[in-house]
Amino acid sequence: MAKDSSIKVGKFEGFSWIRCEGKGSFMNSLAVKEFGDARIRAGVPSLVIDLEECTGMDSTFMGTLAGMAARITKYGGKLQVTSASDKSCNSLEDLGLDFLMEINPVDQEWHGLESKVRDLLKLKVAGTKAGTVLHTKHVLEAHEILSRANESNEKKFSSVVKLLEDELAEKTGQSS
Numbered sequence: 001m002a003k004d005s006s007i008k009v010g011k012f013e014g015f016s017w018i019r020c021e022g023k024g025s026f027m028n029s030l031a032v033k034e035f036g037d038a039r040i041r042a043g044v045p046s047l048v049i050d051l052e053e054c055t056g057m058d059s060t061f062m063g064t065l066a067g068m069a070a071r072i073t074k075y076g077g078k079l080q081v082t083s084a085s086d087k088s089c090n091s092l093e094d095l096g097l098d099f100l101m102e103i104n105p106v107d108q109e110w111h112g113l114e115s116k117v118r119d120l121l122k123l124k125v126a127g128t129k130a131g132t133v134l135h136t137k138h139v140l141e142a143h144e145i146l147s148r149a150n151e152s153n154e155k156k157f158s159s160v161v162k163l164l165e166d167e168l169a170e171k172t173g174q175s176s
Helices: 029-041 058-074 085-094 115-118 131-148 151-172
Strands: 005-012 015-024 046-050 054-057 078-082 122-124
Touching: 005 029, 005 115, 015 029, 015 058, 015 115, 029 046, 029 058, 029 122, 029 131, 046 058, 046 085, 058 078, 058 085, 058 131, 115 151
Parallel strands: 015 046, 015 054, 046 078
Antiparallel strands: 005 015, 005 122
């Protein structure tokens, strides 16, 4: 994980919180996915993604959020993005992800508790380093999710998906 960014997490009654401080990127998105998927499997009804201190998001990070949103929705839950700047909102909306998640919702069960929640968060460290097969699979999956989100994304990310498929095939000794 880059030194200028971190992911902090917390479990609370009825929701779990994931906070990105610094840039949300391919370097820290696996930590987000690991925690979020564990909470989805545990049956949490709401995942809150806190972007108050997020300075930007790359496509892998946004694809990771989209994947978690799709998974939690299957179980009747919801992914909510809070404190997103105009820049972050625009980034999510430009990829059509605002249809998968609630962005800057009001009147949620955690509304008004943000400061208290942020004080209780713990640093989350990803268990996999960039460049490993697992990490490459994660980055590929995030881009495949974005590609499926809408037709324009498929065009935007087709070369990235192909490049990642080739990289993965090379790492695993399989042809694509």
